[in-house]
Amino acid sequence: MNLFVDRYPEEAWIVRAALASSFLALFLGGIMGLIQGLHRTGFLQIVQDSTYYTVLTLHGVSMVLLFTIYFLVGFFQWAVTDSLDRSAEDIRFTKLWYFLMVAGTVMAAAAILGGFTDATNLEADVLYTFYAPLEAHPIFYIGLVTFVIGTWLAGVDWFRSWWAWKKEHPGERTPLRAFMVMTTMLMWYLATIGVAAAILFFILPWSLGLVDSVNSLLTRTLFWFFGHPVVYFWLMPAYMMWYVILPKLAGGRLFSDPLARIVFVLFLLLSVPTGIHHQYVDPGIAEGFKFVAMTNTMFLLLPSLLTAFTVVASMEHGARQRGGTGRLGWLRSLPWNKPAFTGMALAGLMFAAAGFSGMVNAGMNLNYVIHNTLWVPGHFHLTVGTAVALTFMASTYWFLPQITGNGVFSQRLGLVQVLLWFLGMVFMGNAMHRIGLAGEPRRTAEPFYDGVTFDTALGSISELHFQIALGSVILTVSLLLFMAHLFLSWFDVASNPAPDNGVIPEALSGPENAPIVLENLRLWTAIALVLILLTYALPLASIVSANGFFGSAGTLVGTAYEFAVSPFVGVVA
Amino acid sequence: MNRPSPAGLLVALAFGIVFVVEGRTVLGMLGFELPLSVYFPVAGLLLVAMFVGLLLLPKTNSKQVAGT
Numbered sequence: 001m002n003l004f005v006d007r008y009p010e011e012a013w014i015v016r017a018a019l020a021s022s023f024l025a026l027f028l029g030g031i032m033g034l035i036q037g038l039h040r041t042g043f044l045q046i047v048q049d050s051t052y053y054t055v056l057t058l059h060g061v062s063m064v065l066l067f068t069i070y071f072l073v074g075f076f077q078w079a080v081t082d083s084l085d086r087s088a089e090d091i092r093f094t095k096l097w098y099f100l101m102v103a104g105t106v107m108a109a110a111a112i113l114g115g116f117t118d119a120t121n122l123e124a125d126v127l128y129t130f131y132a133p134l135e136a137h138p139i140f141y142i143g144l145v146t147f148v149i150g151t152w153l154a155g156v157d158w159f160r161s162w163w164a165w166k167k168e169h170p171g172e173r174t175p176l177r178a179f180m181v182m183t184t185m186l187m188w189y190l191a192t193i194g195v196a197a198a199i200l201f202f203i204l205p206w207s208l209g210l211v212d213s214v215n216s217l218l219t220r221t222l223f224w225f226f227g228h229p230v231v232y233f234w235l236m237p238a239y240m241m242w243y244v245i246l247p248k249l250a251g252g253r254l255f256s257d258p259l260a261r262i263v264f265v266l267f268l269l270l271s272v273p274t275g276i277h278h279q280y281v282d283p284g285i286a287e288g289f290k291f292v293a294m295t296n297t298m299f300l301l302l303p304s305l306l307t308a309f310t311v312v313a314s315m316e317h318g319a320r321q322r323g324g325t326g327r328l329g330w331l332r333s334l335p336w337n338k339p340a341f342t343g344m345a346l347a348g349l350m351f352a353a354a355g356f357s358g359m360v361n362a363g364m365n366l367n368y369v370i371h372n373t374l375w376v377p378g379h380f381h382l383t384v385g386t387a388v389a390l391t392f393m394a395s396t397y398w399f400l401p402q403i404t405g406n407g408v409f410s411q412r413l414g415l416v417q418v419l420l421w422f423l424g425m426v427f428m429g430n431a432m433h434r435i436g437l438a439g440e441p442r443r444t445a446e447p448f449y450d451g452v453t454f455d456t457a458l459g460s461i462s463e464l465h466f467q468i469a470l471g472s473v474i475l476t477v478s479l480l481l482f483m484a485h486l487f488l489s490w491f492d493v494a495s496n497p498a499p500d501n502g503v504i505p506e507a508l509s510g511p512e513n514a515p516i517v518l519e520n521l522r523l524w525t526a527i528a529l530v531l532i533l534l535t536y537a538l539p540l541a542s543i544v545s546a547n548g549f550f551g552s553a554g555t556l557v558g559t560a561y562e563f564a565v566s567p568f569v570g571v572v573a
Numbered sequence: 574m575n576r577p578s579p580a581g582l583l584v585a586l587a588f589g590i591v592f593v594v595e596g597r598t599v600l601g602m603l604g605f606e607l608p609l610s611v612y613f614p615v616a617g618l619l620l621v622a623m624f625v626g627l628l629l630l631p632k633t634n635s636k637q638v639a640g641t
Contacts, residue, residue, distance in 0.1 A: 337580035415580055419587045426591045430598065458601035463609060467594075 002500055004082055004402040010091045011081045012403045014098055018074030019396070019403070021102065022067050023486060026389070029062030030479040037428070037472025040447055041465035052445035053125040054115030060128030061112060064234070064384055065147070066105060071392050072237040073101070073154050076181045078403065079240065080158045083177035083504075084165045094157055101150030107143025111136055127443065131198065131223040132216040138207045141199050148192055155185035173511040174519060176257055177244055177504075183264040184236040186525050187229060187271050190532060194225025194275070202549070213551040217284045218543050224275035225536065232271040234384050236264065238391040242311045242348060244504055245395055249341040250334055252318025255310050257507035258514035263310075265518060266303040269528045270296055273535035280367045284546060289539040290364055296535065297362040304355055311348060317508065339414030343394020346422045347387050350429070354382035357433060372443075375436025378429050386425045393482055394418050398501065400489055407496025409488040417485060420478035428471025431464040438464075576630035585627065589620045 005012040032055045038044040039052060047055055077094070081087065088094045114122025114137065124136035130144070158181055162174065174182070202214045202222075247254045254260065276293035279285055316330055324333030335341045357379040360366045370376065397414045401407055408414060438454040438461065440447045447454075454461050488494065517523065577585060593616040600607060 332577075332581070336584045337578060342580075342584060412579075415583060419583055423587055423590055426594060430594060434598070458598060458606060459609075 002502065003405055003498055004078060005405045008081050008087055011077055011088055011094070014088075014091075014094050015074040015078050015403045017098060018070050018077065021105070022070035022074065022392075023483065025062040025066035025070060025105075027479065027483050029059050029067060030476060032056075032059035032062065034472050034476040038469055040445060041469045043465075043469045049445040051116065053127070054112065054123075056443065057115070057125055057127050058112050061108065063389075064128055064230070064380075065144075068234040068384065068388060068392070069147075069151060070101070072234070073098070073151065075237050075240075075392075075395075075399070076154070076158060076184075078399070079177040079244075080161050080181050083175035084161055086161060086165060088157060089160045089164060093153070093160075097150045097153035097157060099150075100153065101147050104143045104145070104147030104150060107139050107146060109143070111140035111143065129223060129227060130203070131219040132203060132206065132214045135203075135207055138204060141204045141207055145196070145199055145204075148196065151188065152192070155189065158182070158185060173514065176254075176260060176507070176511065177240065179261055179519075180236065180240045180243075180264050182521060183268045183524070184233065184240075186521060187236070187268045187528070188233050190272050190525070190528055191226045191229035191233065194222040194272075195227075198222035198226075206550075211550050215543065215547045215549055215551045217282060217547065218540070218549065220279065220282065221276070221285070221536075221540065221543060224278040225272065226275070228275040228278060229271035231380075231383065232267050234388045236267060238347070238388045239263070239307055241344060241391050241395045242307065243314075245398060246311060246341065246344050246348075247314035247318055248501075248504055249338060249344070249398065250315045250318025251322045252314055252316075252320075253505045254507035255313040255317060256509040256513075257511045258509060258518070259306055259310050260507075261511075261514050261518045263303040263306050265524050266300075266306075268524050269531060270300045270303075272528065273531045274300060276535070276539065277362050277364075277367070280364055281371050284543060285539055286542065287364075289535075289542075292535055294362060294364050296531075298359075301355065301359070304351075308348075308352065315345070337411065337415065338397070339411060339418045340394050340396075340398035342415060343397070343418030343421070344391050346418065347390035347394065350382050350390070350422070350425065351387035353429070354379060354387060357382065370436050372441055373436035374432045374440050374442050374447075377442050378432025378436055381425060381432065382429045386421070386429070390418060390421050390425075393421065396486070400486070401498035402501060404490055404492075405498050406489060406492040407494070407498045409485055409494050409496065413481065413485055417478050417481040420474055420481065424471045424474030424478055426471070427467045427474065431467035431471065434458070435461065435464045435468070574630055576627060576632050582624075582627060586624060589623065593617065593620055 004015075035047060035055050036052070036059060039047065039055075077088075108124070111122050111124035114120045115125050122137050122139065124130075124140035126134040126136045126140070130136060130140070158178075162178055162182055165178070166172075166174070173179075198219045202211075202219050205211045206214045243254055243260045274293055274297040276285060276290055277297045280290055315334060316324075319330035319333040322333045322335075324330030334345070357375070360370060361376065361379055397408050397411070434456065435454070436442075438456045440454050440461070456464065489496075576582075593613075596616060597607070597612050600612075
């Protein structure tokens, strides 16, 4: 047996722990999603409207921060260890970052869960987009910071492995999976500068009462500095699975290793200087800065389109290796009976739809039509809710035996589960987009207001609400199936032997064909920094010069701070 | 054409449901807004007919690749 768990038992333990944390968050967030879906459509309201925001925060934080990031750290630990074929440099350090993340999670979760009861002053009904003026208990922000520091240390851990590997393999190209992890983590370091600054310098002091107020626009802008690239932090591991695991499952090989590297470098360059496209309707940011962000965002379509080409080409190659023929007839030769393959392929398909709705979000004038409507959650339920979540769940059917040594309980049950997720999201995503076009707002427990009607271009609002509720229920059934299946597989109820998944095959066009400059991650990071400076320096300077670091209400701490820092900003502006 | 495997039938059914749901949107965009009480029974019957049609096809040769 060549299983990961046999070769690297200690690293496999960390991967299992990270995945268990991830799926716990998925379960909790999923149940909150069902409550929301039924509440705002009026089918079942078991929480008060005021509690809805606690539910919404728990759903958002659990799904988009905890589920995704715990999964990706586990997956990255596997990818680095397996592709470099070396143990962690110091397993105690590996455990340290994992337990730091857990400690952060416990603090943030305690604050959010406090919102369900009046017995404590803990509260964090600030949604996952936790910028001002919404304010949470300090423990929420401290928890988030601790969690992010855990991810930073995880990156350090993987970089240590990579540097050690490079010393032993001078002149060799970094294995593709390790290269993908390094570029993703570099992007993450750059992106989290924004959220770290927002929390540490402004929101946390404000929440602790050290300053009376904050500049809300500044915290929003710093949040979106992080808030858009975090999408790519979730997506890049999903892309890695599409590049690495999907071609193998299809029976073939990756079409082009160099193209995959270029895609990840492009994500490193372009993910961060785009966040202002979330702020098209914010006053206080000049239109020109928004236009720059829009242009950068449109450039981001390039790596996604390259991925679509490469992944489909790899799948076609695999299908033809399996005997597939014809222009489209090869599609029938793909292994649709494997939930890992089917789930990932459907996730990719849904991501294409998400790309189109994303272009609407990214376009300045079209964005005004759908801004702050249910269209936007419709979009990200296709990206993070399907492209990422379904890929992660589907890949688990392939991945779990590697880290537990146990076979999957039932491939058929897994297939039903991924198909149900796909169906549920089609109902919900379709209806959310259409209802958003009718103008129904997002982030509200009761979308109906006296004297306001939402006119749909087609069908009726009640029909679309039914689709959302139906989609929520189907998704929950799929989630419960997944959790049950996970439990049965993890604890080896069926005593199925783990299949030997063998090695990841070499790409058709291998790493030797990649330009050597792609290996120069210092260069790409420096270019990414320059792009960030070009995009953000002037808007941030403008925001600060208009309303200061802490808004109009000065405080002793705030004034002293501004006294020390603002002259530099004046020079920049 | 042979009958798809159980997995193939499941995938086909899922896509069929998606096409039925999105078909109403597409028809509406083209100017044909059919009442729910008409569209879904008709589209549902068509879907069932197609599914039964697939079931009536001869079974896949066992030598063919699994899952096709």
